[in-house]
Amino acid sequence: MLTINRACRAAILALIIIAGLSAPSYARENTGDLTSLSLEALMDLPVYGASRFEQKASEAPSSVSIVTSDEIKKYGYRTIADILRSIRGFYVTYDRNYNYIGVRGFNRPGDYNTRILLLVDGHRMNDNLFNQASVGTDFPLDVDLIGRIEIIRGPGSSLYGDNAFFAIINIVTRGGSDLKGLEISGSLASHDTHSGGLNWGKRFSDDLNLILSSSVMDSKGRKRLFFQEFKDPAFNNGVAEDSDYDRSYSFFAKLSFNEITIEGAYASRKKGIPTAPFGTVFNEPGNQTTDIRGFMDLKFRHTFENRLEAAARVYYDYYNYHGDYVYDFADPLNPLQRLINKDIGEGRWWGGEVLLTRNLSERHRISAGIELRNNEKQLQHTYYESPYLNIFEDNRHSTIWSLYLQDEFHVSDKLILNGGVRYDHYKTFGGTTNPRLAMIYNPHANMTFKLLYGEAFRAPNAYELYYDAVEIGQKSNPGLKPEKIRTYELVYEQYHGKQFRSSVTGFIYKIDNLISQTIDSSDGLLFFENKEDVKARGVEFELEGQWTSGLRGKISYAFVKTEDLQTGEEMSNSPRHLAKLNILLPLLGDKIFLGLEEQYGSRRKTLSGDDAKAIYVTNVTLFAKNIIKSLEVSGSIYNLFDYTYGDPGAEEHLQDIIEQDGRSFRLKLAYAF
Amino acid sequence: MKTAASGIVSAILALFLSFPAIRAYAEPGPFDEYAVKAAFLYNFAKFVEWPPSSFKDSHAQLIIYIIGIDPFGDKLDVLADKTVSGRKLLIRRVAAYDDLGKCHILFISRSEKDQLGNILKAIKNRNVLTVSELNNFCSSGGIINLFLEGDRVRFEINQRAAERAGLKISSHLLNLAKVYREEK
DSSP states (O other), X not given: OHHHHHHXXXXXXXXXXXXXXXXXXXXXXXXXXXXXXXXXXXXXXXXXXXXXXXXXXXXXSSOEEEEEHHHHHHTTOOSHHHHHHTSTTEEEEEOSSOEEEEETTBOOTTOOSTTEEEEETTEEOSOSSSOOOOOSTTSSSOGGGEEEEXXXXXXXXXXXXXXXXXXXXXXXXXXXXXXXXXXXXXXXXXXXXXXXXXEEEEEOSSSEEEEEEEEEEEEOOOSEEEOGGGOSGGGXXXXXXXXXXXXXXXXXXXXXXXXXXXXXXXXXXXXXXXXXXXXXXXXXXXXXXXXXXXEEEEEEEEEOTTSEEEEEEEEEEEEEEEXXXXXXXXXXXXXXXXXXXXXEEEEXXXXXEXXXXXXXXXXXXXXXXXEEEEEEEEEEEEEETTTTEEEEEEEEEEEEEEEEEEEEEEOSSSEEEEEEEEXXXXXXXXXXXXXXXXXXXXXXXXXXXXXXXXEEEEOOOHHHHHOOBGGGTBOOOXXXXXEEEEEEEEEEXXXXXXXXXXXXXXXXXXXXXXEEEEEOTTTOOEEEEEEEEXXXXXXXEEEEEEOTTSOEEEEEEEEEEEEETTTOOOOTTOOSEEEEEEEEEEXXXXXXXXXXXXXXXXXXXXXXXXXEOOEEEEEEEEEEEXXXXXXXXXXXXXXXXXXXXEEEOOTTOSOSEEEOOOSEEEEEEEEEO | OHHHHHHHHHHHHHHHHTHHHHHTTOOOOOEEHHHHHHHHHHHHHHHEEOOGGGSSSTTOOEEEEEESXXXXXXXXXXXXXXXXXXXXXXXXXXXXXXXXXXXXXXXEOGGGGGGXXXXXXXXXXXXXXXXXXXXXXXXXXXXXXXXXXXXXXXEEEEHHHHHHTTOEEOHXXXXXXXXXXXXX
């Protein structure tokens, strides 16, 4: 293995050096006369310029990052989690089952991304049991289908309500006009991972667009995973074998007709859990979770003569979670018998939303909206299969209704005031009102200051409120209150010529009643509690650059200090320093690119109070297209230098630190017919 | 897994080593956004029909105005010696709104975003093809909006706005555009 390591390192270093030397001379700037080209040809030319940084982002009342489909390909991103790791102030924890997003120092144990609102084309993806935002292999769309991802920092409850606590991630799927015909892709990766995708799009007329997509992935995972905590002959010396498998499939369809868009997805993922959480049997491939998600969403948009814009949406969602947890202490008469604990969650919900926007004048725009969401099924059921023994069953339904108002006023050419407020009504705890205020000042065209104040809430979810299975170590807390955040943020964005954009952001977050997973010392049971009041202060810097040669890059640094106001201690899993570097180097015109990523995260406190050591990860991707017409090839090496590191575990884990993957590979081919 | 891993490494190496051979066939690299957009402007001139009354005579120039901070720089220079249906192109950067109606194509810079309503009012009922790159351009009554989808230039057409301006847009152009529908 050592020789392969060395050879590989040497090859990559050589590649980087030679790429660096050769790029400038071959990536020519093209500014000449293009008028002889047909419109079709012009539409096919890749361009670089100032407006790639969308005007919209600098006017948004928050600090926004955007990742495009082009970057997804060229950096070899496999999942949303991969993308988020490259984003300023974000980090991701993986426990070999789900990915957990950390934002600006917050990544709480037992939190299934409930403080992030995940949207697909504006459709809410967080489910109605765990409020989980799935960003790993359980995300129900093929990444090839993503047109762009908008990462909007700060509280968004004033517009979106629940879960828009730390950030909103909006995934915009590709349009029918850029998917011309059939695209087929396949990839081969480390740990016996195979995947394939089929995307088809057609524009039948100006008004009618159709996209159909499906994908499948099968990974055997790490054949052997060693966990120090189980190092005992009784537990196979701490080695979990064949327990890291990951299988998924997905379907997606989108039909646009005139002002109507209908889209839907159905996806399933099954993941082996090699960590033996919740006191399950170690080295037992039978421990697994399956997550199934489906939704249908119908959108309608209409602009009336008098400049009144109306947007309406109706949707239906389905979520099914099915966990198998294998125990060997369940039957006192038969101590070695392995029994499967079936943990089921099933959610069904539907809802609708109407948003009216009107320009009162050239400078004044006001919108008002109403939303209704009906959780018609929120079922949680836990039992042993054979012999059947029921442990816990709880079925609920609930309704949430909301009203919101947004106002954008251009006081002058240089000053925009933007405010919003939303009221959400819950049956459980009543109402919550969350406002937001932004002042956006452009002293001149290249410079923007934003002064932002926002509040957001997160309602306790059905799992935190009602899950009650004392036999397997967890109890309910129906008295949970919503948690609340108040944030102050100052953003300074500046364009330097056409090449650079920089931003500096400073923020203060104050959270009351943070819901945290805890162990009750009186009975040893896990439960959720409105435990901490927390304060966080931080500052972030970012510089993005792009040149006409196609060379692009960004570098960012984020500092945050979190503090539990009761204990005065820093939060767990909260790195003080995050630094990232992304470079996209054109090696040969617009045909071959080298994507290089460097990610650093400082040490993080674990639940036991120890430190998980700092992270240094390097990823490289070599991407080539049109070497053979219509063919795209990419080869990626993740964690190039095979750096050994781990992410903090949660309360359900015996592992204080869960080791992450070393160097791994992927080769991907995509062909468009 | 070792074999697969080294296989991938050698595949990448092979790709890398084959560069010199590929280079000979390389097309030019990425393009300046505004050089491409300038070529789009030229094509719009080609595929839009103005009423004869908007020209003094059959040899009169086709006039293009740029209002606001000019994003093209020297990229528009290539249009200066071009002709469209026998008419020479004339390009002018303007600041005042009063005689905007004299041009055939009006490119409205992003810098004029807040003045968009006033500009469109100033050329109401004139035979002017308005082109811009603002999100809400077509919904505000503008005719052609250039936008980026990923790193490709796309355009959106408000056909009713074109009709109001007395312009005929060729079906070729409409076929390639995203069509913005305005209500009657």
